[in-house]
Amino acid sequence: MIEALVEVWSVGSNQSIPVRPRSHAHLHLLVEGWLVRSQTLSDGGRQITDIVLPGDLCGWAAAEFQGTGEDIRACGPTRIAVLRKDVVIERDLFAVWRSWERARDVEARILRSRLVSLGRRNARARTAHLVAELYHRLRRVGLADSGSFRCPLTQGQIADVLGVSPVHINRVLQELRREGLIAFNKQQVMIPDLARLHVAASFDEGLDDVGVEAFCSLI
Amino acid sequence: MIEALVEVWSVGSNQSIPVRPRSHAHLHLLVEGWLVRSQTLSDGGRQITDIVLPGDLCGWAAAEFQGTGEDIRACGPTRIAVLRKDVVIERDLFAVWRSWERARDVEARILRSRLVSLGRRNARARTAHLVAELYHRLRRVGLADSGSFRCPLTQGQIADVLGVSPVHINRVLQELRREGLIAFNKQQVMIPDLARLHVAASFDEGLDDVGVEAFCSLI
DNA sequence: CGTTAGCTTGAGGCCTATCAATCATAGTGG
DNA sequence: CCACTATGATTGATAGGCCTCAAGCTAACG
Numbered sequence: 001m002i003e004a005l006v007e008v009w010s011v012g013s014n015q016s017i018p019v020r021p022r023s024h025a026h027l028h029l030l031v032e033g034w035l036v037r038s039q040t041l042s043d044g045g046r047q048i049t050d051i052v053l054p055g056d057l058c059g060w061a062a063a064e065f066q067g068t069g070e071d072i073r074a075c076g077p078t079r080i081a082v083l084r085k086d087v088v089i090e091r092d093l094f095a096v097w098r099s100w101e102r103a104r105d106v107e108a109r110i111l112r113s114r115l116v117s118l119g120r121r122n123a124r125a126r127t128a129h130l131v132a133e134l135y136h137r138l139r140r141v142g143l144a145d146s147g148s149f150r151c152p153l154t155q156g157q158i159a160d161v162l163g164v165s166p167v168h169i170n171r172v173l174q175e176l177r178r179e180g181l182i183a184f185n186k187q188q189v190m191i192p193d194l195a196r197l198h199v200a201a202s203f204d205e206g207l208d209d210v211g212v213e214a215f216c217s218l219i
Numbered sequence: 220m221i222e223a224l225v226e227v228w229s230v231g232s233n234q235s236i237p238v239r240p241r242s243h244a245h246l247h248l249l250v251e252g253w254l255v256r257s258q259t260l261s262d263g264g265r266q267i268t269d270i271v272l273p274g275d276l277c278g279w280a281a282a283e284f285q286g287t288g289e290d291i292r293a294c295g296p297t298r299i300a301v302l303r304k305d306v307v308i309e310r311d312l313f314a315v316w317r318s319w320e321r322a323r324d325v326e327a328r329i330l331r332s333r334l335v336s337l338g339r340r341n342a343r344a345r346t347a348h349l350v351a352e353l354y355h356r357l358r359r360v361g362l363a364d365s366g367s368f369r370c371p372l373t374q375g376q377i378a379d380v381l382g383v384s385p386v387h388i389n390r391v392l393q394e395l396r397r398e399g400l401i402a403f404n405k406q407q408v409m410i411p412d413l414a415r416l417h418v419a420a421s422f423d424e425g426l427d428d429v430g431v432e433a434f435c436s437l438i
Numbered sequence: 439c440g441t442t443a444g445c446t447t448g449a450g451g452c453c454t455a456t457c458a459a460t461c462a463t464a465g466t467g468g
Numbered sequence: 469c470c471a472c473t474a475t476g477a478t479t480g481a482t483a484g485g486c487c488t489c490a491a492g493c494t495a496a497c498g
Binding site for chain 2: 475476477478479
């Protein structure tokens with residue numbers, strides 16, 4: 001692992017990840033904190049397309065998001081390990097490489113899953129689905145226990161993920177709390193009854209519980 | 220090219236692509252016709268997540284869509300070339316392999332682009348954006364000329380792509396025609412003024428005009 | 439202690455869904 | 469050749485989910 005490691009970035013809260021030359025030659029392993037990747041339209045609307053969690057492996061083509069309204073930003077203090085792609089391929093880091101290949105499949109599955117949410121679920125089900133997704137992904141890397149996890153997203157950011165207004169997200173969260181499905185308070189999410197949450201979200205475990213290989217062991 | 224070719228499927232109109240054993244070991248090149256990949260929810264709602272156009276390269280993990288509401292279906296008569304992944308890698312088909320790698324990036328870009336649409340655009344802009352996307356993708360493979368192309372999708376399918384009801388898509392299409400932005404009649408789409416369509420769609424050419432390498436030359 | 443970011447609440451209105459019916463077109467079989 | 473059927477497109481009416489604007493609230497922070 002060490003031989004491929006170029007450096008470790010420490011990114012402050014709410015800071016944007018700078019695009020660097022040669023970043024297309026690197027893989028990035030999120031060690032700590034969350035990242036959101038978003039796209040801003042000309043009319044000011046913003047849509048978050050990816051939520052990167054600890055243990056996630058991702059590659060950013062440098063030219064891909066320059067001056068096009070794309071942005072990758074940290075939610076809270078974050079550490080990112082930068083790995084050289086070529087070394088990962090050549091050395092005995094085959095496991096990492098295969099995990100990278102797999103990560104792209106997982107990425108596509110999450111994107112499709114969220115596409116279904118935005119297209120066919122109302123705000124309540126979308127919110128429930130997002131929380132369920134985050135819970136399952138975090139559990140795989142040991143960051144969610146007994147129906148509870150820490151979520152650094154603001155309500156405004158959740159709105160930008162789900163394609164609704166911040167005002168409406170606020171009301172939906174209150175409704176879900178009244179129903180005893182989700183309690184979201186001070187960056188802490190609690191799920192009293194996962195099965196009921198799945199029902200509210202039409203969460204399909206076979207389809208939506210995407211398999212992310214845990215890479216915390218490598219960190 | 221020939222040595223990697225396993226077979227060519229001819230799929231009839233509105234037929235589902237059957238999942239076969241070992242299909243994860245194959246790449247699929249759409250030679251003729253369109254494909255839609257959709258996901259059906261437990262409540263009956265359907266969301267189309269991918270539109271596969273001639274020249275597109277795609278791989279389908281077999282187990283990925285079994286009994287989970289996923290479906291890949293032909294819109295009209297279709298021919299699909301099946302290639303062996305391993306042969307593609309080993310032989311001098313490196314160009315194909317790189318194109319496959321690239322196709323996955325393109326796929327992710329399209330998914331994100333559509334996510335932005337569903338999250339942050341109204342039905343009118345979504346429709347305009349979809350038409351612009353299809354036009355640019357088809358033009359790369361020589362299937363769109365002078366602001367016009369053939370589109371085998373029904374209004375119902377367009378609705379399932381854009382996450383709106385068929386009734387509403389019908390009204391939006393009429394509105395766009397009245398505005399002189401899109402004329403859609405008998406599977407033929409005409410774009411009188413591409414620049415105005417881009418404005419209506421907040422289409423960002425740098426971001427949304429995804430680069431798909433044309434593979435028609437290989438067919 | 440003023441400032442700021444984020445959360446909360448209310449009111450009004452638009453966009454879009456839903457239900458229901460009609461129309462157009464093509465294919466089918468008697 | 470003509471019902472008969474099926475699929476898709478069209479139109480109208482009603483309802484509801486969600487947005488927008490606007491204001492007040494809270495907590496953290498320099």
